[in-house]
Every structure is written in C-alpha cells, then in structure tokens.
Amino acid sequence: MTSVTPDSLSSAPPEILALGPVAWAKKNLFSDWFNSLLTVIIVGILGWGIFRLVSWALTAAQWQVIPNNFGLFMTGTFPSELYARIWALLAVVCGLAGLSWGVLGRNVSTLFSRSVLIGLGLVCAFIVLFPPTRPSSLKLLPMVALVAIAAVAGRQVGRKFPGIGKWVSLAWFLSYFVALWLIGGGLGLTPVSTNDWGGLVLTLFTAVSGIVLCFPLGLLLALGRRSALPVVRLLSTVYIELVRGVPLVAFLFMGQVMIPLFLPIGSRPDRILRAVIALALFSAAYLAENVRAGLQAVPRGQREAAMSLGLNTPTTLGLIILPQALKIAIPAIVGQFISLFQDTTLLSIVGLAELLGIGKSILANPAYLGRYAEVYLFLAVIYWFFCYAMSLASRKIEEKLNTEH
C-alpha cells in the first residue's frame, strides 16, 4: 500500500511546464491531421485578408481625406477660431481622468506598470506618426503628459485624504456643465449655436448626456416594475414594454416631431436636446430590464436580514439591495451604455452632424468622391476605441468590487 507522506504534499501549486514555441504549436495547432488542416486554412484566410488590407492601406488608399477634414471630424462646423475652448475641454477631461486614475490606484505599488507604459508609448507614437494629428500633436502630447502628471498628483492626494473619492465624483459631475459652457458658450464666452455642434464632440456629448439621463430613469423604472403598489408597477411595465416595442429610429423621429406638440406653441426645444431626451427615454427601458435582472439575482435572505435588523425600506434598498444588484448588472449596464453610444449614429438620420453624419457629408463633397473605405474605416476605429475603453473600465470596476476572495 502506498501512502502519501507529508513531504510529497507541497503546498505550492505545481509549476506549469513552459513549452517551447515548436512544442506549443505542435500541441495546440497541429495535434492531429484535422486540426492541422484547420490551422492551415484559417491562417491562410487570415493572412490573405490582412495582407490585402495592409497593402491597400499602404498603396491604394488615399488617406488625404482624413487630415484635410480632421477638424470637421472632431468638431463639425464649430468655428475654428474658438477651437481653444475644445482644447480646454479636452484638458479638463484629461486632468480629471488622470486624477481619478491616481486616486483609484493609490494603493497600487506602481501606477506605471509595464503594460501601462507600453500603452502610453503606443498612444504617443500614434499621435506623432498619424498624419491627421500632426499639426495638433504639439497640443496632444502635453495632454498625455497631463494625464500622467494628474495621476501622480491624484495618488499623493488620495493617500493623504482617503475620503477624496466623493469629491472626484462631484468634479466629474461639475465637468459636465463646464463642457456645456465651453461648447455652447454664454457667461462671457461667445455663444455657439447648436447647429454648429458636430463631429466627435457632438457624439460624445449626446452619448454622455444620454447615459447620465437614462441611468436614474432606468433605475426608477426597474424599482417601479418590482413595486408593491399596483399602479406604479403597471405604469412602469407599460412604459418598458411600449418603448421596447418601438425601433429607435421611430423614437427619434417622434422626438423631433412630437415633443414640440406637447409643449406650448412657440417654444421649440433645441434639436440636440430633443435627440438626447429621445435617446435617454429609449435606453432607460432597456436599462430598467438589466437592473431588474440584477435586483432579482440578490437573494431574498438579504432583504430579510436587513429588515430583521429594523432597517426601513429605503435604507434596505439603498445600502443592501441596490449595491449588490448593480454590481451584478454591471456587464449588462455597460453593454447598454455601449449600444447607446453606437445608437448616436442614428442621430445623423434626424439631421444632426454627429461623427457618422459628418463622415457622410464629407463623402458627399465632390473632392472626396468614392473615399468610402478610408472614411468608414477611420470612423470604425474611433467608435471601437471608445467602446473598448468602456468595456475595459467595466472590467476594472468589476475587479474592484469583487469581495469573494
């Protein structure tokens, strides 16, 4: 009989055997004839596709359309003599982003790990090498530096005042109004009509406004649908089911045409405002269902434990149920935010010159006839960048909120 001696029970995990590249390929790619065949076919198709794309991008593509219209892509018809205000807005956002990064990472040993350094290096290289940014790269590089400096400062401040998180959130909230002021003017700045808001700035502005508005609304609808009061429950359910049954395009047109009908004659709310409201009302219905899924995933015992301690319903909801429900629903909620961001492209249908709309109008210019592939590829990269950033952020938040281990 063999027995296991304590010595052989090492508490360290077994070492993973490192495979050489040849052995790795043999194990994972060519383990039998069928896998080998699949590997060859897939590598062939991928390689051919990438080769075609790269050779097109380097030889056939005429990228001149991007740098020539870079200002349009970013800000639409925003007056170019007021670009300084957009730069100021970018600086505010970069500073706040760096600050938040530093405050959140105040307990991490180093802010600038290898992967972060590689990422920053890639961004800098992109700014320097990418043709359209070249005239403004002198301003973009300092922005990257600003993020880094703010991060270091944020870490110092965060270590000294652990309660600073609330103030950073407040600063983000206030930055929204600063953005509104910098873009729209007023209060000492030259006003810019919303007809001149456009491009990426308009896309980001409508997306952020939509997200900020639809979140509380979705939360209330989700709670309403689970309310003990039949009237509240019925109204929430009817709203959610009605909105989910209508396509967003129809909703946007209704927003443009019907919102003015409900308002006193003569008061015509701004086109962008109407679009943002329609977008938020639409997304709120979907968000409500995501939040409701989260609420249903919180075990009944949590509510019972809170109530048995004498907590009243609002406190139970705010301190026990919602924090857990929202944590569960983060992936779905962020998914909804990402699709809201992409849905802003539909605003071009109702005549707003957001990023895609600007792209279309540039393509309508005879000088850039037929430059579809270049323009749409460029736009796709921009959309991908922001959506990927959101999903990366959601993963970080999930990690941070994980209390299981």
Added chain:
Amino acid sequence: MTQSQTEQPSAHATSTEPVIVARDVEKWYDNGFHVLKGVSMTVYKGEVLVVMGPSGSGKSTFIRTFNALEPYQKGSIEVDGITISHDLKNIEAIRREVGMVFQQFNLFPHLTVLQNVTLAPIWVRRWPKAKAQEVAMQLLERVGILEQAHKFPGQLSGGQQQRVAIARSLAMQPKVMLFDEPTSALDPEMVREVLDVMRGLAKSGMTMVCVTHEVGFAREVADRVVLMDGGYLVEENTPQEFFSNPREDRTQKFLSQIL
C-alpha cells in the same frame, strides 16, 4: 442523585415576565396551504426555548411571524408588550427589539465584517460611528472573530460567518434572539463553534427561541422544548421529560427518528 437529576438543568432562573405571547396564530400560504393551525406559545424573559419538529411542520414559519417576516391571518402576537399590526412603524419598532439568525447566515457580502455589524446601530439606532464600532469590536471579540473584522464575509468559513451573523444581531441589543436552524447549513466540524457561542449567550441571560435539530444543545441549554408537527404545537415540556419521557406518541415517534 435524584435531586441533581431534577434540579440540574438551566443555568439561569427564568422569570414570569413574558417577552413574546402568541395566541392561536393561523397562517395560510398564498397557495392556500394551511401552515399554522392555531399555535399558542409564550416565551418568558431569560428563558431558552427550543422548537423541534420534522421539516414542513411550520416551526420556521412560526418563529418568523415573531418579527413579522411572515404575515399571519388569524390570532395575535405580542412582542415586548407591542401587538404586531400591519403598520410599518409598528413592525420596525418590533424588529429593533428582536434579533434573528438565519440558516443561510445572510451576511451582506459587499460589506466588511465590521460594517455588517455596525450597519444597523448606525442607521437604525442612530449611534455615532465610533460608538457603533467600539460595541461591534467587543461583540466580535465575544464571538471570537476579532481578527477578521476587516475581511469580507466571502473570505470566512461558514462557522465564522454564522458567528458574525450572531454578533450583527446582538449589536442592536435585542430583547430576544430568534435562531432559525443556525447550524443546519454548516459543515459538521463548524457546528460546535456556533453552538458554543449560543451557549455563552444563554448563560448571559439572553431570551432565545431556537429552531434546531441539535438534541445535545436542547438537552443542555433549553429551559423548555416544544414539538411542532403539521401546523400544530404537539408537546411542550422540560428537556428531561421531553427526551426521556415524552407525553405524546407523536413526540416519541419523532425522537425515535432523530436519535
């Protein structure tokens, strides 16, 4: 010998001051099932009452009516002199005085152990944070989890979690503690540490109502043992009589199944 046999049991004297008075409580579930068929019971200050019975007998449902987690349709329940009504303020007032420990612990997983224990004193009793934390640390020391105070519940063993749950209930300084099968979800080796805490609590004079299958605990700590079956209260007896010389055939049958 005989003297010690009859006088041995409870470590503390029970008063005649009632804390919970349940009269003819009847309850139907939403699906029409008649789960409590007129149960009356009085819990006196300082006593430990153990409720036993087969599963589905209504024992958990019964003690959950004491802090209005389960509504009932007929009869009346008085806790600390307040009759349970539908009024929310009235229910919250009763829950402040009644602690409850659940089979599944039900700790708040997103809060640390210390936050779990201080939550209700801060938000319900309106204690300043410092005072709540001081009391919480004392309680955590009492249940032997002081060094885990800043961990999250998910990082503790089941036995430790249940001890935190007991400390969380005690932090509200309740007049009576309800235990709903507190050791049923635990691995066998962790049952003892929880029962030890409950023993200590009983010795300190806490009024306790325990639904449990732990015969050893009932024999040693209980002042009275009751058997519930099919929605009725079948027998109410001293632990010695209950386990060695029960009055009812049903009790005998139940004991033969669990002993």
